Amino acid sequence: MHFAYDTEDVLEFDAALINTAPGASRSGEEELVTTAQLRDLLEEHGWSGRFDRDEQELAEVLEVRRDLRRVWALDRDAMVAAVNAVLDTEELAPHLVRHDGKDWHLHASPSHAPLAARLRLETAFALVDVIRADETDRLRECGAEDCDGVLLDLSRNRSKRFCSQRCANRTNMTAYRRRQAGDPVDRPDSGDAA
DSSP: OOSOHHHHHHHHHHHHHHTTSTTTSSSSSOOOOSHHHHHHHHHHTTOOSOOOOSHHHHHHHHHHHHHHHHHHTOOHHHHHHHHHHHHHHSOOOOEEEOOTTOOSEEESSOTTSOHHHHHHHHHHHHHHHHHHTTOGGGEEEOSSTTOOOEEEOOOTTOOOOOSSHHHHHHHHHHHHHHHHTTOGGGSOOOSOOO
């Protein structure tokens, strides 16, 4: 384990949320259009607390998603500034909780706070762990040329390159076809240089 399980849970949710955007989603289309889709995503990742289930909440979450995508690609020092900006502006009320079969873990804000505020704060607290451990390189952008998705690489050898198996397969198939067509871009160097 690289981080506490609640940190990993938040980061995995963040990646899933970011990957609902057009260009990052499996369908290539916007995958967070309705409040029902938001509810399903939150339930899938075990979020608790206040859910208004209205269009305003959905719009606020889409704004959080945009900000998360930007922060995901920052270097460590820039990420510190972004995290501190959130910690300086939101209603902090860190407390330990146990719910839904999960053992004690940290919530950064009260459960009655609006969802967007809780998402921002939970992410900021998770990123504090990432920054302090000097593991920001585990937050990656997908290696597929035609994908804007992100991934959380928790592999031992830091080898994860794609946000999904679909992107990995598509990239490998493209490389295979280039090799079969004799494209020199993907040919190994023969070592015959003079």
